Amino acid sequence: MKSANLYKGSLTTIILKLLNENDKMYGYEITQKVKEITNGELLITEGALYPSLHKLEAEGLLDVEFSKVNNRTRKYYKLTELGTQETVNKLAELEDYIKTMRALVYPKFRLQ
Amino acid sequence: MKSANLYKGSLTTIILKLLNENDKMYGYEITQKVKEITNGELLITEGALYPSLHKLEAEGLLDVEFSKVNNRTRKYYKLTELGTQETVNKLAELEDYIKTMRALVYPKFRLQ
DNA sequence: CAAATATACATAATTATTTTATGCATAAAA
DNA sequence: TTTTATGCATAAAATAATTATGTATATTTG
Numbered sequence: 001m002k003s004a005n006l007y008k009g010s011l012t013t014i015i016l017k018l019l020n021e022n023d024k025m026y027g028y029e030i031t032q033k034v035k036e037i038t039n040g041e042l043l044i045t046e047g048a049l050y051p052s053l054h055k056l057e058a059e060g061l062l063d064v065e066f067s068k069v070n071n072r073t074r075k076y077y078k079l080t081e082l083g084t085q086e087t088v089n090k091l092a093e094l095e096d097y098i099k100t101m102r103a104l105v106y107p108k109f110r111l112q
Numbered sequence: 113m114k115s116a117n118l119y120k121g122s123l124t125t126i127i128l129k130l131l132n133e134n135d136k137m138y139g140y141e142i143t144q145k146v147k148e149i150t151n152g153e154l155l156i157t158e159g160a161l162y163p164s165l166h167k168l169e170a171e172g173l174l175d176v177e178f179s180k181v182n183n184r185t186r187k188y189y190k191l192t193e194l195g196t197q198e199t200v201n202k203l204a205e206l207e208d209y210i211k212t213m214r215a216l217v218y219p220k221f222r223l224q
Numbered sequence: 225c226a227a228a229t230a231t232a233c234a235t236a237a238t239t240a241t242t243t244t245a246t247g248c249a250t251a252a253a254a
Numbered sequence: 255t256t257t258t259a260t261g262c263a264t265a266a267a268a269t270a271a272t273t274a275t276g277t278a279t280a281t282t283t284g
Contacts, residue, residue, distance in 0.1 A: 004208065004209065006122060006205060007209065007242095008121040008269085008270075009119070009121065009241075010118060010213065013118070014216055018216070028261050028262080038212050046261095046264095047242070047264080048242050050263060051241085051263090051264085070260090072260065072261055072262090093116045094213060096153070097118040101125075104126055117271085120270065121271095139232075139234095140231060140232050141232095158232090159274085162234060164270090182231085183280075184231060184233090185279095186232070187232085
């Protein structure tokens with residue numbers, strides 16, 4: 001997903017949140033949306049994205065729906081009920097992560 | 113380092129920053145300090161810590177110094193000049209990461 | 225006093241995630 | 255007509271962490 005490897009482990013959170021915002025999206029669209037929002041800061045590779053989408057689907061967090069546009073196939077993903085719940089969890093985990101990291105790197109932000 | 117895998121990729125940043133704050137530390141001390149600062153939120157495993165310290169030393173970011181306390185050996189690490197520079201980079205990367213993730217998960221925080 | 229816990233380091237096997245490379249296919253632009 | 259863009263997918267390799275061990279000494283607890 002990029003050189004700075006802090007993004008490792010963040011892909012699921014990103015996918016779930018984008019789907020929460022956009023109702024339904026297809027893989028390529030996700031890569032472009034992330035590129036756009038981050039001004040090219042973060043580029044999601046297909047080798048990371050597609051396996052991740054497949055896994056989320058297998059876990060029942062995403063539903064799939066195909067459609068053909070301009071003679072090209074799109075595979076749309078959308079959140080299931082369970083996926084929406086997991087989105088909430090993942091966002092909370094992100095907040096915890098940020099809070100904890102701030103406590104570690106800015107001693108003034110000590111927790112407690 | 114913990115269940116929530118957002119921490120993957122953050123260990124180097126944590127180690128470097130702690131050494132920047134504390135001048136010199138030994139491995140076990142680092143695990144305890146992280147546990148303390150994060151109120152037990154983040155537990156660094158030895159299997160992750162020691163290989164990471166060895167790698168940072170091999171890259172010339174850390175210097176090593178042994179000392180014997182209460183008949184037990186401690187291996188103290190401290191930042192080299194290069195290590196201090198890298199600390200600055202890692203902290204900047206963390207800020208970028210947080211900024212980018214906020215842009216992704218809170219659309220109101222759009223970059224640009 | 226014996227057993228458990230804490231201190232202190234280290235590595236190997238496994239697992240998980242990502243990068244890099246490759247493959248297929250169609251459409252649009254240069 | 256070749257390159258770039260759109261669209262999916264997977265396999266090999268790299269990276270990083272967890273889990274499981276191993277060694278050794280010190281301290282605490284029952």
